[in-house]
Amino acid sequence: MSDPLQSLRERIDTLDQQIQALINERAQCAQEVAQVKTASEGEQTVFYRPEREAQVLRRVMERNTGPLSNEEMARLFREIMSACLALERPIKVAFLGPEGTFTQEAALKHFGHSAVCVSLPAIDEVFREVEAGAADYGVVPVENSTEGVINHTLDSFIDSGLHICGEVVLRIHHHLMIGENTRRDKISRIYSHASSLAQCRKWLDAHYPQAERVAVNSNAEAARLIKSEWHSAAIAGDMAADLYQLQKVAEKIEDCPDNSTRFLIIGNQEVPASQDDKTSIMVSMRNQPGALHDLLEPFRQHQVDLTRVETRPSRSGAWSYVFFIDFRGHTQDSKIQQVLQDVAERASDLKILGAYPKGVL
Ligand SMILES: O=C(O)C(=O)C[C@]1(C(=O)O)C=C[C@@H](O)C=C1
Secondary structure, three states: OOHHHHHHHHHHHHHHHHHHHHHHHHHHHHHHHHHHHHHHHHHHHOOOOOOOOOOHHHHHHHHHOOOEEEOHHHHHHHHHHHHHHHHHHEEEEEEEOOOOOOHHHHHHHHHHOOOOOEOOOOOHHHHHHHHHOOOOEEEEEEOOOEEEEHHHHHHHOOOOOOOOEEEEEEEOOOEEEHHHHOHHHOOOOOEEEEEHHHHHHHHHHHOOOOEEEEEOOOOHHHHHHHOOOEEEEEEHHHHHHHOOOEEEEEEEOOOOOOOOOEEEEEEOOOOOOOEEEEEEEEEEEEEOOOHHHHHHHHHHOOOOOOOEEEEOOOOOOOOOOOEEEEEEEEEEEEHHHHHHHHHEEEEEOHHHEEEEEEOOO
16 A cells, blocks of 8 residues: 555655746746847836736735635745746845844845845935935835834935835734843843834833833844843844844734834836725925815815825925825826826925835735
């Protein structure tokens, strides 16, 4: 009688062989796509196509029948596309570092592991690197579900000509971690980024009310610091724990279980519609009563879904404001073009920051 384990493994070997041949056939198609693109676009060829990637991933999820989950299956295809794109042309992605931060995790989630990711120390440096052409795309955080908007990112758009080419939403799980020399029962100091400390405030009050909370530049920096301190712990994510080989002593300690952060992909290209898109605009208004109400009226009239409205003081003068507005739809839709025309008539300035696929993964 044949050994059941042996025969299952033989089946797996045969399937692997088929999968491998198909992946290579797909990669050859991508190479041919690159030739077609180069023939029609020449020097200016844009290899990365966010709208197409979003459509591919959505289809993968729609037709998935399991047992692998939709997310798991999409993650596998994400990596296949990442490798195919690297074959067409390797792309360089700048992210807000250092290594081990959630922004790096977001960059990898969005572009896959075949992209070359470089860490930069500040949000405006990520913008500058992409503007200068030293990186093809940038990844910056823009809002957290518990802590709110990241003003630095919004302000960077005021003077930048870059476009938003995509978004990625990451579930943020914080863990309390220690180094191999840490005395677990003697923790008197906890390092993390200020917003992560805030996101875990209730948990810290309940479990470490006496420990000093020290805010540092990033979670990864917190993880690095505690390696040399026997009485300190850090709050950070999985990437930092892996990078610095720390032990997680308490997992998922964030106060809100659905804590998530939204990141933007910035670049030089305008992205065509993908059938499920968002648009981000920046609007300056004369400071008069009812200004915001006036501005939002066209969205109500044309029944366009607003997903976010933020107000920031303008740099040009006292008491004037710029509004950052995100909504569902793409600038190629006629309804959205009508809304934008109405908004432009009411505003003193309107800048379209980008129309891009709604985050898939
Ligand atoms: O369809 C394309 O334009 C491709 O280049 C192929 C492909 C893919 O592997 O499916 C690769 C990279 C692009 O970002 C989008 C899709």
